[in-house]
Amino acid sequence: MWEEVVCKMAAVDLAFEERVSLLYLLWRAEQRRKGRPHRTLVHQVLHKREQFGEFHHLLQDLRLDDGRFQRYHLLSLAQFEELLSCVGASIARLDTNYRRSIPPAERLSICLRFLATGDSFRTIASSFRVGVSTVSQIVPQVATAIWDCLVDNFMAVPSTGDWRSIAEGFQERWNFPLCSGALNGKHVQMKAPPNSGSMFHNYKGTFSIVLLAVVDAGYRFRIIDVGGYGRTSDGGILANLTFGQALRAGTLHLPPDQPLPGGEDRGAQPHVFVADEAFPLRRELMRPFPGHLLPLEKRIFNYRLSRARLVVECAFGILSSQWRLYRRSMELRPEVAEKCVKATCVLHHFLRCLDERGAPAVRGVAPAVVEPLQGLGRVAANNSSREAVLVREKFMAHFSAEGAVSWQPKE
Structure with missing residues (x-):
């Protein structure tokens, strides 16, 4: 040389x-x-991934005990395999001349473990004996694949027949006719992104992005939107969404107007969504009457609406209790946090559809019959169209007459 x-x-x-x-x-x-010592592409500790990593060591033992496997992944072994069959082709990577790729099953396991625990990337990387940068790439990639592969089958925009089926579910289980879904928003807490100012700062004093969802009578998410700034109100987010614009324009393909059960003399009424006082009153969007000292009819309406709206609150509670990612502030970039939230929502629907088709027994959910007319505090005033006010009054009269239920006051 x-x-x-x-x-x-x-x-x-x-x-x-x-x-x-x-x-x-x-x-x-x-x-x-x-x-200079010889540098390798893979750290010496990571070389032993197939001998001591959780996927190759612990999880192979957990496969023999379905209960422990489910507590680890929040999916049973059969559900895990079915999900893998849906997303496996999308998350597979090719081997190179320098290293072998991580197989799809292990990549899915890493992502599910992160969603199930909310642990840091460093903790997940140490458990599976992979690099931290590898986990930071796998989680958003697999979360995106879960959403893309499942959304068309489990969370497609409802058709007219789907809206009608949802309304039948609300009538049967929650005694609210012509209800196409319960609407509400949830603040998903996260660490403030760099140089974001107050955009993500919410009224609770934390930083968050907003998950806005429409839920059916079986606690399933039917329409979601993620990524709204925490400082924006639910009503403001709804106004900027495609769903909110379609609701105003009447292009959601809701079923035709029809009379309330037993109230044919009141005329045909629209199918509506139920929401709290953070949303505006519209022809297809019902919110409570404002005020403290309300007449009995208005109090009954507020109670019946609140009872139906509990569905979306319970759905958020189930989501948070199952996926512990929501139990702490996410240390993720907003775009990655959005992908993880969307993945958990579609997984929530996916798992409920794989369970028994009957009415699911949900732990921690408020019972169908609750004490009437309680917890209805003052709500804010709202300027609404005359048509929306008339629709709400028709529902109010229905709940106090032919639509009354046995446990509400009849004075």
């Missing part, structure tokens, strides 16, 4: 001092190269 360098230097017209300096620099570079 040195002889080749000297020959090339001789062929070039260089001063003696320049040749000495160049040879000295080459000699120093060679000495540093020899004294």
Whole structure:
């Protein structure tokens, strides 16, 4: 090597001092190269992933106990395999000349474990014996694949027939006719992104992005939107959503207007969504009457609406209790947090659809019959169209007459 360098230097017209300096620099570079330890692409600890990593060591034992496997992943072994069959092709990666790729099953396991615990990427990386940067890439990639592969089958925009089926569910289980869903928002707490100012700062004094959802009578998410700034109100987020714009324009393909059960004399009424006082009153969007000292009919309406609206609150509670990612502030970029939230919502629907098709027994959910007319505090005033006010009054009269239930006051 040195002889080749000297020959090339001789062929070039260089001063003696320049040749000495160049040879000295080459000699120093060679000495540093020899004294430097050999660097590998993979850390020595990670080389033992297949012997001591959780996926290759612990999870193979958990496969023999479905209960423990489910507590680890929040999916049974059968559900895990079915989900893998849906997303496996999307998350698979090719081997290279330098290293073997992580198989789809292990990539899915890493993502589910993160969603199930909310642990840091460093903790997940240590458990599975992979790099922290590897986990930071796997989680958003797999979360995106879960959403893309499941959304069309489990959370597609409802058709007219789907809206009608949802309304039948609310009538049967919650005694609220012509209800196409319960609407509400949830603040998903996260660490403030750099240079974000007060955009993510909410009224609770924390930083968050907003999950806005429409839920059916079986606690399933039918329409969601994620990523609204925490400082924006639920009503303001709804106004900027495609769903809110379609609701105003009447392009949601809701079923045609029809009379309330037993109230044909009141005329045909629209299918509506039920929401709290944070949302505006519209023809297809019902909110409570404002005020403290309300007449009995208005109090009954507020109670019946609140009873139906509990569905979306319970759905958020089930989501948070199952996926412990929501139990702490997410230390993620907003775009990654959005992908994780969307993945948990579609997984929530996916798991409920794989369970028994009957009415699910949900732990921690308020019972269908609650004490009437309690917990109805003052709500804010709202300017609404005359048509929306008339629709609400028709529902109010229905709940106090032919639509009354046995446990509400009849004075």
